[in-house]
């Protein structure tokens with residue numbers, strides 16, 4: 215995702231000043247918080263990938279992207295879409311207030327509860343796996359009052375506490391406080407820092423009445439059994455002022471395009487992943503669609519481009535769906551099982567001062583496999599995939 219973002223105007227410098235760079239994945243024993251392994255993001259690997267592992271506040275990124283769109287001339291209209299239909303070869307979207315919008319295609323980017331999805335996908339598709347997550351944000355100034363937590367906030371690492379049947383990840387980020395907001399233009403002055411924790415478990419959370427993705431109090435955590443985690447970590451969680459639950463359903467990617475190419479799904483509307491880095495797939499979708507349409511020279515080509523979008527994204531998401539889920543399973547293996555002991559023994563190798571990197575690690579195939587699972591997720595270049603397709607097939611459209 216950072217590779218995609220850095221190519222957009224002004225984004226490389228924005229990320230440099232607003233995001234926190236992670237130096238590696240720090241694995242810890244969930245019960246004790248003792249270091250269990252460390253996957254360093256070696257300069258060489260990250261520069262080969264042409265990407266950084268960055269942490270940034272969702273709202274900061276959203277504001278910056280909004281500002282970029284305004285600069286590019288995108289027109290934003292407020293309103294809730296309530297009906298979509300085709301009339302006289304045009305797509306029509308009816309808004310709740312009665313306004314009617316017309317265009318050649320409808321891009322359904324309306325998130326996890328997508329209304330557009332029902333027009334494209336079979337809603338009866340059963341997920342292969344379901345993962346529940348809860349995100350908790352804690353101001354570091356609160357944490358700093360407690361000596362026992364300080365080391366967690368001073369490190370620019372993505373920490374993974376490996377539990378039995380669940381896992382908790384944590385990282386600090388920089389929260390930029392807007393002091394004066396004329397329109398949507400961002401002006402940043404004060405800075406505070408937050409520490410974000412994310413609990414991931416196969417325990418099914420019940421959405422109850424309200425919207426699950428909204429902020430809730432910590433009682434929402436009660437279905438999770440956290441009693442075996444390091445008591446300091448349990449205490450740290452209780453310092454959160456609230457939490458945001460999420461449900462990730464993993465299913466084989468089906469249709470992304472409907473009505474003969476007139477409706478396209480992107481982002482969370484298109485799929486819900488099992489990994490905490492879902493927005494990289496959101497960006498991948500957007501870049502694929504945008505790069506394909508940059509080649510458009512006639513309206514008749516629209517259906518070819520939307521079909522190609524579906525084909526490229528289905529291939530990519532189905533390729534990574536299993537490996538992402540496996541990465542989550544690896545960090546929450548039940549205690550005492552041989553797989554868990556094998557994993558811990560392999561990770562332990564990375565703590566040896568003589569340990570260099572994964573490519574040269576002949577002593578553990580498991581370790582190389584784990585690292586490859588991360589690389590599969592990080593290494594894909596959605597723009598390059600379209601360029602490859604275009605150089606192979608583009609000429610057929612121009613004959």
Ligand SMILES: Cc1cc2nc3c(=O)[nH]c(=O)nc-3n(C[C@H](O)[C@H](O)[C@H](O)COP(=O)(O)OP(=O)(O)OC[C@H]3O[C@@H](n4cnc5c(N)ncnc54)[C@H](O)[C@@H]3O)c2cc1C
Pocket residue numbers: 293294295296323324325326328329349427458459460480481482483490491492493494496
């Ligand atoms: C608590 C939480 C933590 C997360 N943490 C991470 C993380 O650390 N890293 C990461 O990469 N990803 C993370 N994600 C996932 C990431 O936020 C999503 O993948 C991403 O926001 C999806 O973008 P989107 O544009 O597809 O959908 P959204 O961001 O959900 O946007 C959809 C938009 O459509 C609008 N909409 C909905 N229905 C209609 C309608 N009928 N008419 C008009 N508009 C409509 C909504 O109001 C919303 O503005 C997290 C998600 C949550 C909830």
